Amino acid sequence: MKVSHSEVRRIANLARLRVEEDEVSRLSEEMSRILEFAETIRELDTEGIEPTTHVIELTDVWREDEPRRGLERARVLENAPHDDGACFVTPRIG
Numbered sequence: 001m002k003v004s005h006s007e008v009r010r011i012a013n014l015a016r017l018r019v020e021e022d023e024v025s026r027l028s029e030e031m032s033r034i035l036e037f038a039e040t041i042r043e044l045d046t047e048g049i050e051p052t053t054h055v056i057e058l059t060d061v062w063r064e065d066e067p068r069r070g071l072e073r074a075r076v077l078e079n080a081p082h083d084d085g086a087c088f089v090t091p092r093i094g
Contacts, residue, residue, distance in 0.1 A: 001039065003031040016081070 008027045012019040019027065073086065082089040 001032060001035040003028050003035065007031075 005024045005028055008024050008031065009019065011031075012027075077083045077085075077088070080088045
């Protein structure tokens with residue numbers, strides 16, 4: 001699957017990433033290769049293979065919660081493309 005230059009720009013915009021024009025071609029090629037690899041994996045026969053999330057057995061490490069001060073609201077909202085002074089404002093879905 002070929003990722004076009006306009007798709008790279010659109011994805012970068014959605015992710016709020018600044019992509020220089022000279023990076024678009026390289027990103028288009030890299031993203032296309034990633035999707036081709038995903039397609040190769042999708043075609044593998046996985047019949048009889050149990051689903052896993054990790055290749056090795058992992059266990060959670062538990063610790064006590066420690067309260068600590070979070071970021072100030074104004075600082076967090078500096079990154080919001082739209083806010084109402086207290087919260088992020090996002091487009092309505094549906």
